[in-house]
Amino acid sequence: MEITRGQKLKLPDASIGGVFDVIIDASAPGMTIDKSCFGIDADGRLSDDRYFIFYNQKASPCSSLSLADGAFKVNLSTLPPTIKRLVFVITIDGVGTMSALGQSSFRLVEAGVEKVMFPFSGSDFASEKAVMVAEVYFKDTWRLAAVGQGFTGGLSALLKHFGGQETTQVVPPPAPPVPPAPPAPTAAPKVNLSKVTLEKRGDSRKISLAKKSSSVPIHINLQWDEPNKGGEPAAKAGGFLSGLFSQKSSAVDLDLGCMYRLKSGDMGVIQPLGGYFGADSESPWIRLDKDDRTGAAADGENMYVHRPETIDLMVVFALIYSGTARFSSVNGRVSIKDGETETEIRLNNPDDGKRLCAVARIHSDGGDIRIVKDELYFTDHKACDEHYGFGFRWVAGKK
Amino acid sequence: MAVSLTKGGNVSLSKEAPGLKAVLVGLGWDARATDGADFDLDASLFMLGENGKVRSDLDFIFYNNLKSADGSVVHTGDNRTGAGEGDDEAIKIDLTKVPANVARMVVSVTIHEADARRQNFGMVRNAFIRVVNQADNREIARYDLSEDASVETAMIFGEIYRSGPDWKFKAVGQGYKGGLGPLAASFGVNV
Structure with a gap:
């Protein structure tokens, strides 16, 4: 079954059980694209960061969610009940935007058989650097939605989306977008001892x-x-x-x-x-x-x-x-x-x-x-x- | 406690709220959290006769015609982004003033410039329609469309219709191909 952006379906309606693989094929010339999966709670937050599965954390503690050879292995029946939503994401590491994506796809494969395919490409995007491709979520029953929406702010914007305000920490200052490195003042200085x-x-x-x-x-x-060397240090202002x-x-x-x-x-x-x-x-x-x-x-x-x-x-x-x-x-x-x-x-x-x-x-x-x-x-x-x-x-x- | 409806379900407003005179139909959706063009959803209402058609073009209540000729239906205005809590757009209906030859009032929502912006209802989160008793602001019925919304760009969210002396509300959740124009035309509006 092929689905398009915005489309939703109940997994049982597509005769999909609780154990399947998710395979995302997305590439663009000269770009490094990482795939990850966020296990989100009922409030839409990544309340347990052990359920952020990516290249450096390849499996959830319950092993219901893992990443191997570029494919996610999912077992919905053994996920903790707090995890209500699995959001499959692609992010660009380094330069480039999602508009450069070639023909790409999200596939849900059960026992070697492709059950659902969601094709997407660069024409679906503009300057996004992180895209939520699709999500498997529980609402009365497990469902799948083709999302295809993202953030120009990349992975950090995505992390914020999944619970920026949940910590009690003071939120970082609105970090000024780091300007692109100015064109290198031509040829790094050749002078030594500079x-x-x-x-x-x-x-x-x-x-x-x-x-x-x-x-x-x-x-x-x-x-x-x-x-202290210069006499009275810090704390002058600020009162008692x-x-x-x-x-x-x-x-x-x-x-x-x-x-x-x-x-x-x-x-x-x-x-x-x-x-x-x-x-x-x-x-x-x-x-x-x-x-x-x-x-x-x-x-x-x-x-x-x-x-x-x-x-x-x-x-x-x-x-x-x-x-x-x-x-x-x-x-x-x-x-x-x-x-x-x-x-x-x-x-x-x-x-x-x-x-x-x-x-x-x-x-x-x-x-x-x-x-x-x-x-x-x-x-x-x-x-x-x-x-x-x-x-x-x-x-x-x-x- | 408001009645929560699923697609196709209906409820008698008159029974839920005895003495009901005026309702507010509230529509809402989440503002876009991701980057890209805003979701600009437009609510419209069609006052239909027994034949399922408008009596005249003035029965098409939308952002360019905010009030029915008899004053019974008033659209409170356009929200362009979905920002803010609660209802994003609302239509007030004085049921006591609705002319006797109006049998149904269909409430639809369309996505503005859906094709150009490549948007559909499946991309919008937490869309709902609710009916509130204007006398006490109590919510009588609610229908959450989230799981029924998919690749449509125009949808009939619900309708308020006569049932003998009573008024009922039905959760429709029906997609419609094309935008607001074709939808209006299907109800007999000259567009």
């Missing part, structure tokens, strides 16, 4: 990996000033309560860290909190050297990226782990050295009250990598993660 400053948000610089000597890692360094809370804030502990996703699909977080220091000679080939608790160490905190060519996306962040959350008082700066060129990024638009600053984004760009200054401030890791769409699970931690 220093490039990424002044404004969105400024970027491409690092050619072809020329890079593989033995020298990219060196990321974070430095900041201990606010802020004074009370900032009494013990004389030592500000700023952490360097990163969230990364490699081309292999491996992803994770490197940071002193939790003791995730990474590794030099195995995945992710990124290592953090130490945790400077006070800003006193002359060389700050350092991270080494040994295999930049494996990076799909890396977000370098600075986190105020303890002390008053005031980036304005610490004069933070990050330098990224590749070979003989140093890229400097100053945190010159501090947003006080937010503890985490996503300083720069390093992403693959053709065969090379590009560093983009983001300097976006977030309340916490989770908010940052939601903005960039990694999809980690977060629990509170303490050093």
Whole structure:
């Protein structure tokens, strides 16, 4: 049976039982398209993120939903009763929009027999980067709907759609859409020993990996000033309560860290909190050297990226782990050295009250990598993660 | 407690709300949550005689003719997006003023520029029609169309019709090919 966008049917009417495969074929030249499935509750929320099935989480805890060889395996009868809706989604990783899709299809296959086919193509879309292709949902009985609607904001917009307001966390600031990297100021400077400053948000610089000597890692360094040195630190304004809370804030502990996703699909977080220091000679080939608790160490905190060519996306962040959350008082700066060129990024638009600053984004760009200054401030890791769409699970931690 | 109807079901409004004089027919749907052109749904009402046709073109109540000649039916206006809680469009009917030669009032909803925007009712979430007693704002009947809406671009949501001295409401949920024009023509409107 072939269905079109907007069409709905009851699974029993198409003689479909509770066990079937979902196969999505969607591709476009030069684009990477990921497939995922959201197990949603009655309120339309992803209340249990173990039911977000994607390349990095291939099965739900109950094994009723899994992803193998590009196909989703579904067993509706063993799903927990809280899961009322399975939304099958495609997202574009990197450049491109859904309008470039070639002839594509969503197929529901039971015991090797195709029961339903929903064809779609780029002409159904415009600038979407994430599309809900179809959903299997329970309303009196299990049903299927061909959705074919999506979001230009990609995976992060989708995650928001499925429960942005459910957490008690402060919602991240309306993140200014990251402007497309300005056309590279033609030919990266050939001058050696040069220093490039990424002044404004969105400024970027491409690092050619072809020329890079593989033995020298990219060196990321974070430095900041201990606010107490200059006399009265933070907490001047804010009255009694802020004074009370900032009494013990004389030592500000700023952490360097990163969230990364490699081309292999491996992803994770490197940071002193939790003791995730990474590794030099195995995945992710990124290592953090130490945790400077006070800003006193002359060389700050350092991270080494040994295999930049494996990076799909890396977000370098600075986190105020303890002390008053005031980036304005610490004069933070990050330098990224590749070979003989140093890229400097100053945190010159501090947003006080937010503890985490996503300083720069390093992403693959053709065969090379590009560093983009983001300097976006977030309340916490989770908010940052939601903005960039990694999809980690977060629990509170303490050093 | 309002009567919840499924497709084809009906209820006697007069029995559910004794002494009923005036109703509000509310129509609603969810504003588009995804990116793309808004869902602009338009409610219309056809006052039909025993023969199933309008008595004149003035019996076609829609966004360009918001009030019936006798004043018994008033469309409260156009909502272009579906934004906001509750009814997105509403039609008020003073049943005591509806002329005796009007046997049925059919309430339909069409998607504005559905073809150009490549939209259909299956893409719209949580569409409903409900009938409210104007005297106490109590909902008498409701019909949730979500699962009955599919690839149609025009749908008859429901109808209010005479049954002897009483008024009844039927949940129709019937799709109609073509847009508002052909639908109106089918009821005898000159379009």
